[in-house]
Amino acid sequence: MAALKEHTRLNITSDKISVPIYVGNDIFSEITSIISLKNYSKVGVLMDKNVAYHWGEAIHNVIGKNAVYITIPAGEDHKELSTVEKVLTSMLEHGFDRKSLLINFGGGMVCDIGGFAASTYMRGISFVNMPTTLLAQTDAAIGGKTGIDFGGFKNMVGSFAHPIAILCDTLLLSTLPEREFRSGFAEVIKHALVSDKRLFYTLAEEDFGAMDEDKLADILSHSCKIKCTVVSKDADEKGLRKILNFGHTIGHAIEMLSQDTNNPLLHGEAISIGMIAEAKLSLLSGLITKEDFERIENIMAKASLPSRINKSYKNKIYSKMLGDKKNEKRKIKWVLLKGIGKAVIDEEQPDKLITKAIEYILV
Numbered sequence: 001m002a003a004l005k006e007h008t009r010l011n012i013t014s015d016k017i018s019v020p021i022y023v024g025n026d027i028f029s030e031i032t033s034i035i036s037l038k039n040y041s042k043v044g045v046l047m048d049k050n051v052a053y054h055w056g057e058a059i060h061n062v063i064g065k066n067a068v069y070i071t072i073p074a075g076e077d078h079k080e081l082s083t084v085e086k087v088l089t090s091m092l093e094h095g096f097d098r099k100s101l102l103i104n105f106g107g108g109m110v111c112d113i114g115g116f117a118a119s120t121y122m123r124g125i126s127f128v129n130m131p132t133t134l135l136a137q138t139d140a141a142i143g144g145k146t147g148i149d150f151g152g153f154k155n156m157v158g159s160f161a162h163p164i165a166i167l168c169d170t171l172l173l174s175t176l177p178e179r180e181f182r183s184g185f186a187e188v189i190k191h192a193l194v195s196d197k198r199l200f201y202t203l204a205e206e207d208f209g210a211m212d213e214d215k216l217a218d219i220l221s222h223s224c225k226i227k228c229t230v231v232s233k234d235a236d237e238k239g240l241r242k243i244l245n246f247g248h249t250i251g252h253a254i255e256m257l258s259q260d261t262n263n264p265l266l267h268g269e270a271i272s273i274g275m276i277a278e279a280k281l282s283l284l285s286g287l288i289t290k291e292d293f294e295r296i297e298n299i300m301a302k303a304s305l306p307s308r309i310n311k312s313y314k315n316k317i318y319s320k321m322l323g324d325k326k327n328e329k330r331k332i333k334w335v336l337l338k339g340i341g342k343a344v345i346d347e348e349q350p351d352k353l354i355t356k357a358i359e360y361i362l363v
């Protein structure tokens, strides 16, 4: 793609896959260079209604009226089978075939839904991820996991399928609500905690509320690079990649439980609380020091991320966790920290310590 404006190019490369990732400011119009790489029979643009409101006209001006624009409702509670069905129906009605392309233009919810729809339509068509939230640019759009919530469990049904390219434009983040923006930092902090001590200490010095554009782009590329490196080494999540699930065993349980309340948590918020609990479990198992644990609590507070949950959740978290797809033979396999910047996987823990870690996050 010779014409692409100034950007950082990263790659996910393994023996099976090679996915270019372009990170830059005001580069979203370069999607046309990706589209023109092949003679696609149809191009679809999938958005949720908020992205359509803020960026629908801009993307329309870039891609043009020949594309098919599909809009779905916004929010985690729509990351479900019926929404996938709507997307598939739209593709079918508009005559999409195996040579068609779907562009997922949105946050993690749109990337997960669109990736799943594209990977199953006619047994799989090409798709591009154009993430519009910090969380999706640093995490959800990268790595080839797609899926939906099902039967009350997070990401229970899905597929492994990589986009042909990922285009991360930080300009798109300018319309992102503050709360969503902060939620995205949870995954950036996670990347630092599990594999990059230096990034953690850089972040610990940051003013999360007043980060300038260059700094943000720098941190974003760094965080994306961590995800790319991990995914490149273990695309199928047989080993190393599991470190990226830190905070997600308890976090996913809390996220799903909160969907049934008046105050549903955002993904990053639930993961923030999950990371505190799982860091506590690491402390209780003697894997990290009290000082490191305090550093972790401090960084979440500095990023204005939540660290506690109402005690009414107490008896529900454990049973929700038991249904998690990451378990084997109903045994919970934990990702724990072994210091800042290092994680260990497949840890089993006694119920007594798990209960203590969960009790710690209750108020």
Ligand SMILES: NC(=O)c1ccc[n+]([C@@H]2O[C@H](COP(=O)([O-])OP(=O)(O)OC[C@H]3O[C@@H](n4cnc5c(N)ncnc54)[C@H](O)[C@@H]3O)[C@@H](O)[C@H]2O)c1
Pocket (backbone or CB within 6 Å): 048, 049, 050, 051, 054, 074, 075, 076, 079, 106, 107, 108, 109, 110, 112, 132, 133, 134, 135, 136, 139, 140, 141, 142, 143, 144, 145, 146, 147, 155, 172, 173, 174, 175, 176, 177, 180, 183, 266, 267, 268
């Ligand atoms: N597949 C993966 O590897 C992976 C990794 C991490 C998270 N996830 C999933 O990602 C989801 C969370 O992603 P998310 O935080 O991006 O949530 P999201 O996609 O629901 O977006 C958050 C909110 O921001 C709005 N929005 C998006 N872009 C906007 C913009 N530029 N301006 C204004 N509003 C905008 C959306 O409409 C929505 O209301 C969860 O379902 C999580 O499970 C997946």
Ligand SMILES: [Zn+2]
Pocket (backbone or CB within 6 Å): 139, 187, 248, 267, 271
């Ligand atoms: Zn996550």
